[in-house]
Amino acid sequence: MTALEILPRSERRRIGLVAGSGPEAGVDLWMKVIEETKSLLGERYLGDLDGPYVRIVSSPVLGLSMELESNDIAVWPELERAFDDLATQSDFIAIACNTLNYYEHQIKAVPRTAEMISVCDVVEAYLEDRGLSSVALLGAAPVTKMDRWSAYHRLADKFEVETPKDPALLHQIIYDVKRFGGTHSDMMFRFYDLIGTLESETVLLACTELPLIPCGETGKDLVDVTRLLARGLVEKSVLPPVQR
Structure with missing residues (x-):
């Protein structure tokens, strides 16, 4: 440039x-x-x-x-x-x-x-630029439901989207980050365990609280949507x- x-x-x-x-x-x-x-x-x-x-x-x-x-x-x-x-x-x-x-x-x-x-525009561009066909989506309950209330519902038209098996658990983690911060107590371990249940290699951190959790090496490609x-x-x- x-x-x-x-x-x-x-x-x-x-x-x-x-x-x-x-x-x-x-x-x-x-x-x-x-x-x-x-x-x-x-x-x-x-x-x-x-x-x-x-x-x-x-x-x-x-x-x-x-x-x-x-x-x-x-x-x-x-x-x-x-x-x-x-x-x-x-x-x-x-x-x-x-x-x-x-x-x-x-x-x-x-x-x-x-x-x-x-956010959906920048995420779509990111996935298309990398030629990805599937992705895991982590976010608050309105996001991961992937219904008309989700900002990401149209992603399913182009990609295979995996959502958490226990969305209520993730929703509570997000609430806890809002209240206590991303470094509080066992936050990192709870989030790390949740990521371990996902099959997708690429994971969208589609909630602005999730990148605030320092979760270390997970074996997944964690994509910070805020970034x-x-x-x-x-x-x-x-x-x-x-x-x-």
């Missing part, structure tokens, strides 16, 4: 992040946006002035997404308000919550100057638009 392929500082696009489900997951995505900016710019990253322009809205109400179907009436208006707030001051927006990406179509149905970057999302945002921010 040559220097000409990186936008000058004055032309780099602004990034918006919707957080709150949970707040630590928003911080994690923000940190990964910074890390991916440094990675993409390489030696052209000269310090603070090359850091990403990021604006964040973090709403505790969005934590209701863990039980999305029963809380839709409260979650959607709050998410829409957050998007409207960010859209006037951002060029690209992502949600630091896989479950809340269920609302992708509702968000994109309203004309805004800012573009949403969805993929951060990379997608940074590419939109610093690379010239693709000419169609």
Whole structure:
């Protein structure tokens, strides 16, 4: 990549992040946006002035997404308000919550100057680039049900998707990470054991809390969807638009 392929500082696009489900997951995505900016710019990253322009809205109400179907009436208006707030001051927006990406179509149905970057889009691109035909999907209950409430339901049209045998156990692990943190007590061992029940070699960590658990060597290719999302945002921010 040559220097000409990186936008000058004055032309780099602004990034918006919707957080709150949970707040630590928003911080994690923000940190990964910074890390991916440094990675993409390489030696052209000269310090603070090359850091990403990021604006964040973090709403505790969005934590209701863990039980999305029963809380839709409260979650959607709050998410829409957050998007409207960010859209006037951002060029690209992502949600630091896989479950809340269920609302992708509702968000994109309203004309805004800012573009949403969805988790399913970046995951599909990742799987297709690597020629993968099957994958395991780990996330909160609304995600792993793979019904109309799942942001990933369309993955099943292109790939064989394995979900956990005990989704309630995974859902509880996620709740515990939100409450106690990813390094608390036996969190790592519970998650490690759950991963061991999966047959797929590639495992999508499709909940922003899961990458917060340090689980060491599992023998699987654990794909941090938060990292993929951060990379997608940074590419939109610093690379010239693709000419169609």
